Amino acid sequence: MRAFDYARAQTPADAIGTDARIIAGGTNLLDLMKLQVETPERLIDINHVGLDQVERDGDGLRIGALVRNSDLAAHPAVRQDWPLLSRALLAGASPQLRNRASTGGNLMQRTRCYYFYDLDAPCNKRVPGSGCGAIGGVNRIHAILGASEHCIATYPGDMAVALSALDAVVEVEGPDGRREIPATAFHRLPGDRPDLDNELQPGEMILSVRLPAPLGGRQIYRKVRDRRSYAFALVSVAAAVTMQGGRMDRVRLAFGGVAHKPWRVPAAEQMLAGQAPSAELFDRAAAAVLEGARGQGHNDFKIPLLRRTLAAVLAEAVQESA
Amino acid sequence: MDVTLTVNGTPHVLNLEDPRVSLLDALRQRLDLTGTKKGCDHGQCGACTVIVNGRRINSCMTLAVMHDGDEITTIEGIGTPGDLAPLQQAFIRHDGFQCGYCTPGQIMSATAMLEEVRQGWPSQMTGDLGRPELTDDEIRERMSGNICRCSCYPNIVDAIRDAAGRTGGTAA
Numbered sequence: 288m289r290a291f292d293y294a295r296a297q298t299p300a301d302a303i304g305t306d307a308r309i310i311a312g313g314t315n316l317l318d319l320m321k322l323q324v325e326t327p328e329r330l331i332d333i334n335h336v337g338l339d340q341v342e343r344d345g346d347g348l349r350i351g352a353l354v355r356n357s358d359l360a361a362h363p364a365v366r367q368d369w370p371l372l373s374r375a376l377l378a379g380a381s382p383q384l385r386n387r388a389s390t391g392g393n394l395m396q397r398t399r400c401y402y403f404y405d406l407d408a409p410c411n412k413r414v415p416g417s418g419c420g421a422i423g424g425v426n427r428i429h430a431i432l433g434a435s436e437h438c439i440a441t442y443p444g445d446m447a448v449a450l451s452a453l454d455a456v457v458e459v460e461g462p463d464g465r466r467e468i469p470a471t472a473f474h475r476l477p478g479d480r481p482d483l484d485n486e487l488q489p490g491e492m493i494l495s496v497r498l499p500a501p502l503g504g505r506q507i508y509r510k511v512r513d514r515r516s517y518a519f520a521l522v523s524v525a526a527a528v529t530m531q532g533g534r535m536d537r538v539r540l541a542f543g544g545v546a547h548k549p550w551r552v553p554a555a556e557q558m559l560a561g562q563a564p565s566a567e568l569f570d571r572a573a574a575a576v577l578e579g580a581r582g583q584g585h586n587d588f589k590i591p592l593l594r595r596t597l598a599a600v601l602a603e604a605v606q607e608s609a
Numbered sequence: 610m611d612v613t614l615t616v617n618g619t620p621h622v623l624n625l626e627d628p629r630v631s632l633l634d635a636l637r638q639r640l641d642l643t644g645t646k647k648g649c650d651h652g653q654c655g656a657c658t659v660i661v662n663g664r665r666i667n668s669c670m671t672l673a674v675m676h677d678g679d680e681i682t683t684i685e686g687i688g689t690p691g692d693l694a695p696l697q698q699a700f701i702r703h704d705g706f707q708c709g710y711c712t713p714g715q716i717m718s719a720t721a722m723l724e725e726v727r728q729g730w731p732s733q734m735t736g737d738l739g740r741p742e743l744t745d746d747e748i749r750e751r752m753s754g755n756i757c758r759c760s761c762y763p764n765i766v767d768a769i770r771d772a773a774g775r776t777g778g779t780a781a
Contacts, residue, residue: 293610293628293674314670317631318651330628332675357664361730366738377733381754382722384652386664387671516733516753 289326296333304462304490307331311353312387314380315396324404324413338391338494341365346500349458352391352493356446357382359390369498371506371527375449378510381517391493394447394457394473397484398440398547399519401425411437412481427585428521431593432577433546438481439583441544442474443519448543449508451551452525455498461491470496471541474548481547502537504529505604510543511596520544522592528559528604535559535605540597542576545589552576564605569598612677616640617686628674633657635673636683644684644713648756655755658714658721659683665721667754684713687720696720699772700765707759715755719769722751723776743773 296302302309308327310316311334319325338351341362348364359365360376380388402408402420409418421429421439429439450470457468474485487493506527512518523543529536538559542550555575562568573594580590612623616636623639633650636642636659645668648656652670659668660682688694696716699705706712726747731738734750741747748766757765 288629290627290629293672295677310672310675313672313675314652314667317670317672321651334675355664357725357730361728366731370738373731373738374733377731377735381655382725382732382751383655383658383665383667383718383754384670387666516750 288320289323291320291327292329294329294331296331296336299333299336299338299460299492299494302331302333302336303460303492305329305331306489309333309492311389311392312355312384313392314384314388315392319397319404322404323406333492344497348498350390350496350498352389352495354390356380356385356388356390356393360385368501369449369453369506371453371508371525372446372449372498374506374508375445375523375525378508378520378523379445390446390496393444394485394493394496395487396444399443400429400440403440412440412477412484415480415482422583425585426583428519428544429583429586430546431580431582431586431589432542432550433476433548434581434583435477435479435481437479438477438547440477440481440547442484442546442548443544444549445508445510445520445523445543447474448523448525448541448549450496450498451549452527452539452541453498453502454539455496457493458495458497459487459491459493461488465494467497471549471551477547484547502527502529502539504537507600507604509596509600511592522589522596524593524596524600525549526597526600526604528601530605534561534563536561540572540576542593542597545580545593550576552578559601564601566598566602569601570594572601573597610674612674614640614673614676614679614681616642616681617683623673625674628672630673631669632659632661632671632673632676632681633668636668636681639673642683642685645717646710646713648711648714653756654711654714655718656711656714658718658755660717660721663721663724665718682717684717687716694720695776696768696772699768699775703764703768703771704761705764705768706757706761711755711757711759715752715757715765718752718755719772722748723769723773725751726773743770745770 307329339353408420455470510523525541527539646656648654652667657668
């Protein structure tokens with residue numbers, strides 16, 4: 288690990304507008320620092336600034352940036368009214384890591400692309416302009432949607448996939464004040480700047496995540512991976528579906544493991560809303576989600592895997608909420 | 610920077626001029642508490658699991674300087690050779706280890722895990738996110754952050770189930 292200066296923030300203001308790297312749980316950042324993928328010169332520790340409460344916010348919830356993943360997953364209101372979020376959190380990492388990992392830090396976690404981690408390999412995300420080792424390389428875990436000629440990495444998290452489906456909003460503060468970023472727009476596509484994972488600007492800090500009123504219905508997070516626990520998603524599907532008179536009413540879908548951000552396609556949701564469920568309709572919705580999908584060789588399997596996982600999740604959702 | 614770590618009930622003041630010291634290295638190298646093991650040093654294997662302020666965490670994936678004032682429990686704090694904790698006795702009774710390197714982490718993790726179940730925390734095996742039962746599937750899922758390269762998993766599950774049964778669901 289490279290040497291760095293360490294400071295402890297007492298309030299969020301101590302961390303906002305500085306050029307120091309913010310550390311919360313540290314479960315991803317310290318890992319990357321040990322490998323020298325990340326080499327910050329200054330760390331500012333925000334573990335003692337508060338922002339660690341889950342509070343009612345009208346019909347919704349406000350989740351402080353320092354609320355730990357384990358506390359959020361076990362929170363009675365989240366389990367009751369936003370079970371999709373609990374399920375996504377519990378599908379991620381291990382209990383030890385969830386006890387440290389924070390809500391804000393989870394959003395900021397970086398890709399697990401092998402080439403990003405390998406200092407001897409080219410990687411436009413780690414060293415802009417150096418190339419992409421994954422294109423034409425070993426790319427089984429990589430993106431099938433929204434990739435660019437510069438980067439095919441995926442965003443690895445689960446929580447943000449659920450937050451996208453639930454229309455959550457990320458509240459951030461910078462030197463110029465506060466602003467809100469929809470969860471669906473927080474992460475970005477790689478384009479020609481794959482070094483930028485998300486829309487958080489230098490000097491800004493995540494304060495909280497707001498959940499709007501509960502969607503109700505059946506909420507499912509299905510994560511397909513190489514082992515049953517403690518592994519990143521190859522494909523994940525977050526679904527919230529309400530039913531009315533045998534027809535799907537409100538439908539929210541988001542997908543993980545397939546792109547540089549949680550993937551959401553409103554057109555596919557609209558295709559399902561108001562319709563009676565059928566295998567043929569699920570297949571058409573999957574085709575809409577997969578519009579423009581392209582495999583890189585080793586990850587070609589993700590295209591049929593997403594289609595089948597979505598069909599299975601929708602079949603379960605409409606059955607149990609009918 | 611001076612940092613006070615209260616380890617197994619005893620306060621220790623450490624001078625950490627270089628903040629790069631992980632909590633794991635502070636315990637092993639500064640405080641000579643070598644029961645906590647370094648496996649992968651990347652938060653993947655669980656050998657370094659300790660309990661901080663009541664929560665199990667990977668001590669390799671956090672800086673000692675981030676734990677000023679915290680209460681830390683290590684394997685040395687839960688039992689002694691003459692007075693083993695119920696989980697330690699159960700691991701011996703069920704042969705829950707071979708080389709033993711992962712065992713302190715397994716036992717610290719299981720200690721906290723049983724408390725999490727007592728508090729009603731769900732896992733991904735808890736279908737309705739309601740109050741969990743300590744089934745074997747729940748034990749396996751909740752212990753997935755602890756890897757045993759000797760693959761003593763069946764006996765580890767037996768040991769945890771046994772210890773939980775004898776103590777009414779807690780490891781105390």
